[in-house]
Amino acid sequence: MTNDNAPPDIANLETLRRTDFRTLGERIEGKVRDIYVQPERLVLVTTDRHSSFDRIVAHIPGKGEILNRTSAFWFDATRDIVRNHVIALPDPNVTVARRCTPLKIEIVMRGYLTGVTSTSIWTHYQAGRRDFGSIVLPDGMRKNQPLPAPAFTPSTKEATHDETITPAQVLERGLLPADLLEQVDDTAQKLFRRGQEIALSRGLILVDTKYEMGLDADGELTLIDEIHTPDSSRWWMADTYEARVAAGQEPDYFDKEFLRHWFVEHCDPYKDAVIPEAPQALVAELAVRYQQIFSRLTGRSLTPREKGQPILERIRDNVAAYAI
Numbered sequence: 001m002t003n004d005n006a007p008p009d010i011a012n013l014e015t016l017r018r019t020d021f022r023t024l025g026e027r028i029e030g031k032v033r034d035i036y037v038q039p040e041r042l043v044l045v046t047t048d049r050h051s052s053f054d055r056i057v058a059h060i061p062g063k064g065e066i067l068n069r070t071s072a073f074w075f076d077a078t079r080d081i082v083r084n085h086v087i088a089l090p091d092p093n094v095t096v097a098r099r100c101t102p103l104k105i106e107i108v109m110r111g112y113l114t115g116v117t118s119t120s121i122w123t124h125y126q127a128g129r130r131d132f133g134s135i136v137l138p139d140g141m142r143k144n145q146p147l148p149a150p151a152f153t154p155s156t157k158e159a160t161h162d163e164t165i166t167p168a169q170v171l172e173r174g175l176l177p178a179d180l181l182e183q184v185d186d187t188a189q190k191l192f193r194r195g196q197e198i199a200l201s202r203g204l205i206l207v208d209t210k211y212e213m214g215l216d217a218d219g220e221l222t223l224i225d226e227i228h229t230p231d232s233s234r235w236w237m238a239d240t241y242e243a244r245v246a247a248g249q250e251p252d253y254f255d256k257e258f259l260r261h262w263f264v265e266h267c268d269p270y271k272d273a274v275i276p277e278a279p280q281a282l283v284a285e286l287a288v289r290y291q292q293i294f295s296r297l298t299g300r301s302l303t304p305r306e307k308g309q310p311i312l313e314r315i316r317d318n319v320a321a322y323a324i
């Protein structure tokens, strides 16, 4: 990503690796979030843990706050479309959420014919597939072109790898009833269009994204987890998109692959029990990129730290009112 701001002083940023607040309820450790489970609420603390290859590979200072506040920005910007789980934002790293029953599907929305992995829509298109269940594509499309309309492509939630299925398969497998599936599809379409509009006004293209929805205590469809973050979405730069694609180049994109590449070159991140520590310069570079996309999207910057107060203390003070 090109630079918008002067690089922040990464060396002075403390990282948030882990929390353990006994007063908040049972603690569950997700890859990125520490989740405190209460009867009707979850206290979600987004840490600076960075996962790749299904493991934690680094800690990126400021990333937890950025993910949490980016979601908060989008929950607010989409509240007229669908109910969301936010009860309160007591700290830059914390969301107090209504505890919901997550739906059994991942809700993936795709705006462009792109991707590199075996499950990507471009890989399937190149192999000859045209019918994607919710959308049928014409012949002759080129990589990175917009789809005729954004496509809702649900996938299963598997422990190992998610499988893309068609809306018809969602019904056949009994994952959702038909009326709820229709509501999910309609809601995801509206969220994605809103996301694309706002992103474009900030010079970014929202390429594709993944939503999680659940049912709240009243059985109402509710948007949960995170929305339109750098981790749940793919982003391209709008100003160079046309020219680069016309010239057969890849769009400029929000790039965190360089850290993955470093690990692949220096160890076997899928097999080795212990992996080396990433160079500080790469960690700092990734932190800068997260901050740039955050300020570009939301117009905000990281919360300044109160002199000398450790981040864990700040969070502990801010969540005290949510003890059970």
Ligand SMILES: Nc1ncnc2c1ncn2[C@@H]1O[C@H](COP(=O)(O)OP(=O)(O)OP(=O)(O)O)[C@@H](O)[C@H]1O
Pocket (backbone or CB within 6 Å): 029, 030, 031, 032, 033, 034, 035, 042, 085, 097, 098, 099, 100, 101, 102, 212, 214, 224, 225, 226
């Ligand atoms: N309001 C909510 N109600 C119930 N569950 C929620 C809610 N919001 C988020 N979650 C769940 O909390 C977890 C968030 O933690 P984290 O993002 O660290 O998980 P993860 O290890 O990345 O797992 P996943 O790969 O499923 O995202 C997710 O499993 C998500 O489904």
Ligand SMILES: [Mg+2]
Pocket (backbone or CB within 6 Å): 032
């Ligand atoms: Mg997650």
